[in-house]
Amino acid sequence: MTDLISKIEDFVLHLFKDKLSNNYIYHNFSHTKRVVESASFLAKKENIHPEDQEILLIAAWFHDTGYTQSEGDHESESMRIASEFLENETDFNSEKIEKVKNLIAVTKLGETPETLLEKILKDADCSHFAREDFNEISELLRQELKLLGKANYKSLEWQNINIQMLTEKHRFYTNYAVEFWQTKKQDNLIKLIESKNKKEKRAEKERMKAKYKAKYKNESPERSIQTLFRVTLRNHLKLSDIADTKANILLSVNAIIISLALANIIPKLDSPSNAHLMIPTLILICFSVASIILSIMSTRPNVTSGEFTKEQVMNREVNILFFGNFHKMKYEDYLWGVKEIIQDKEFVYEALVKDLYLLGKVLDRKYRLLRLTYTIFMLGIIVSVVSFFFAFDLI
Secondary structure, eight states, X not given: OOHHHHHHHHHHHHHHHHHSOTTOSSSSHHHHHHHHHHHHHHHHHTTOOHHHHHHHHHHHXXXXXXXXXXXXXXXXXXXXXXXXXXXXXXXXOHHHHHHHHHHHHTTSTTOOOOSHHHHHHHHHHTXXXXXXXXXXXXXXXXXXXXXXXXXXXXXHHHHHHHHHIIIIIOOOOSHHIIIIIHHHXXXXXXHHHHHHHHHHHHHHHHHHHHHHHHHHHHHSOOHHHHHHHHHHHHHHHHHHHHHHHHHHXXXXXXXXXXXXXXXXXXXXXXXXXXXXXXXXXXXXXHHHHHXXXXXXXXXXXXXXXXXXXXXXXXTTOSOTTSGGGTTTSOHHHHHHHHHHHHTOHHXXXXXXXXXXXXXXXXHHHHHHHHHHHHHHHHHHHHHHHHHHHHHHHTO
């Protein structure tokens, strides 16, 4: 490396450090150094004369310095910066300066290189297309465009732009790049296409999933309706459990009363001295037996026919959600009935409402019998206690 090249490298480093915006995360010193290294590598492979190599590397160092002055036509600014710097170098004549400027100009997107030096610099500027870290470098460019407010490409959109760039807009010009870099570029292109296809399939699945969810949401009951049926059914089942628990309590209490009466009082009634306890004891036992019978009636299941006809389903006259109405039927007939219901949303609502209504009728019967049972039990206790008082008073 000549002293002039070292001097230019130091100048470009400080220029980028002091004047380049932090938004340039791609077009910065790292990119410039990568281009210089690639240009030097290609120059050796193409057997470029040392004097021409120097001109090439100078152009490579200066080719993006214009970004420190302008976001637009940065190539023109880069040529101006290079010209002003090189004019102060006594060993660098105006002819060489023009060559440097011409090389910088050819790095503009869409320009076609003609000379070998122009082809080398053009290939060096796009050398990342054939690098292993192509995706990382490309992502830096995407983020730079976003930071600068020029474009905000989505991931899939950016991949399409890169695929278009590699297939339609870019080509290598030097013999070495065509022979060796082109294959690596194609490998990166294949990876891009495979990644794009995977993302498109994933996006299509997400669209179909979202479409299905939206359709299901539109066709399914609203959350408030679902909550209504769920809460009402839960309350019905809780009330049924409470009724059965209360009936079991009465059964147990009256069974204990009858057991105690049979074991302790009735055997003593044979004695004439205990004859006055006959009527109170019979009253207590009769009321306890009545309470037991009513408790059993309130918890006794009501067994239905277990069958329904297709006409009943079509006319919506039967509740096939209750097991008592289908337990004797064949599976195929029951399946047909369920399918008839789920084909019509209104039919589903009606079946659920009918099921809740019939559960309510069952609860009504349970609680009426339970209330009657508690009333009789209460009266039995009162009447029995009063009769025992009278019996002892008559002695």
